[in-house]
Amino acid sequence: MSDTAAATSAEQNAEVPKEAASNDTTGHPLETGWTFWFDKKIENKSHAVMKASTYFDHLKNLGSFRTIEEFWDLYSQLSRPYDMHQSTTYHVFREGYMPMWETFPHGGAWIIRFKKQNHHPSPNLSKCWEELVLACVGEAFAEPDLVGVMVSVKPKEDIIQIWNKDNEDNESVKDELGEKLKSIMTHLDGTTIEYKDHASSMKDKTHRSTKPWLAAISHNGKPHGHGHGHGHGHGHGHHGKHHKNEDEKHAEKGEHDENTSGEEKKSSD
Numbered sequence: 001m002s003d004t005a006a007a008t009s010a011e012q013n014a015e016v017p018k019e020a021a022s023n024d025t026t027g028h029p030l031e032t033g034w035t036f037w038f039d040k041k042i043e044n045k046s047h048a049v050m051k052a053s054t055y056f057d058h059l060k061n062l063g064s065f066r067t068i069e070e071f072w073d074l075y076s077q078l079s080r081p082y083d084m085h086q087s088t089t090y091h092v093f094r095e096g097y098m099p100m101w102e103t104f105p106h107g108g109a110w111i112i113r114f115k116k117q118n119h120h121p122s123p124n125l126s127k128c129w130e131e132l133v134l135a136c137v138g139e140a141f142a143e144p145d146l147v148g149v150m151v152s153v154k155p156k157e158d159i160i161q162i163w164n165k166d167n168e169d170n171e172s173v174k175d176e177l178g179e180k181l182k183s184i185m186t187h188l189d190g191t192t193i194e195y196k197d198h199a200s201s202m203k204d205k206t207h208r209s210t211k212p213w214l215a216a217i218s219h220n221g222k223p224h225g226h227g228h229g230h231g232h233g234h235g236h237g238h239h240g241k242h243h244k245n246e247d248e249k250h251a252e253k254g255e256h257d258e259n260t261s262g263e264e265k266k267s268s269d
Contacts, residue, residue: 027067031139033095036062036074041087052102064095071137081126081151081158092133093148099163101198104147108174108197110162110181112188116155124187125151125158132160135184142180145173167197 038060062078065071078090091099114122129151135141136149145165152159162181167174181193 027069029067030065030071030137032144033064033066034071034137035064035093035095035097036078037091037093037099038062039089039091040085052100055100056098059091059099065137066095075133081129081153082121084151084153086153089150089152091148091150092136093163094144097147099148099150101202104163104165104198105202106168106199107147107163107165108167108195109164109201110178111194111196112160112162112185112191113194114158114160114191116157121153121158124191125160127187128160128185131184131186132162140180140184141177143173143177146177 039055039058042058063074065074079085081090084090093099097103112128114125114128116122129149132149136146146162147165148163150161150163152161162177164174164177178193178195
């Protein structure tokens with residue numbers, strides 16, 4: 001399959017799932033419901049500034065799920081990051097929350113950047129994405145202040161974000177979530193984890209100007225540098241079939257762009 005054909009197929013899969021998650025709650029229930037969202041950068045608007053309402057209009061709800069079975073039914077129909085069409089973003093957020101900075105003005109996000117390798121996605125991108133999605137819906141973080149995760153693709157790097165809801169009254173919770181993130185991510189060899197408050201993101205309309213959260217993660221999940229706090233999070237088991245990632249075989253995508261949101265949102269850095 002050519003790059004163009006693969007990209008077109010991936011975009012179609014993202015925008016039009018074969019069927020939405022069912023309302024059958026007779027399976028294995030999750031602690032809370034979750035929703036998959038999708039957005040794509042507007043064509044020919046690489047330097048445009050969008051209002052939050054415009055960004056909202058371009059968010060597509062791909063379906064919600066409340067059981068393990070519903071999750072796998074929906075997740076299995078979506079493209080993995082190595083097959084995502086350029087300039088697209090997937091979001092997985094707790095049901096009832098929108099993946100927008102304005103929804104959580106006192107929150108923030110951990111940001112993990114994956115550098116392109118000869119314009120191809122990092123072999124670890126899809127592995128890390130699936131680890132995080134499973135950890136979130138399985139409540140491995142054991143903290144409702146974690147509200148969602150997203151994966152974005154852009155020209156020189158791909159980005160995974162983990163959002164928390166409130167830093168004003170839950171600074172210690174933020175530290176604990178950061179520590180649990182370190183223990184959950186097993187494919188971040190030498191990767192830096194950054195953090196940025198949404199209030200700052202709404203001011204500069206980018207995911208730049210971040211603060212390092214952890215210097216680097218070693219292959220065994222232990223930091224090369226120093227992190228924050230001393231949390232010890234343990235995940236819950238996951239049920240349903242597991243889909244094998246094949247980043248090395250499918251890393252054939254070209255240029256990508258990042259989507260961001262804000263009261264006025266810059267579509268790319």
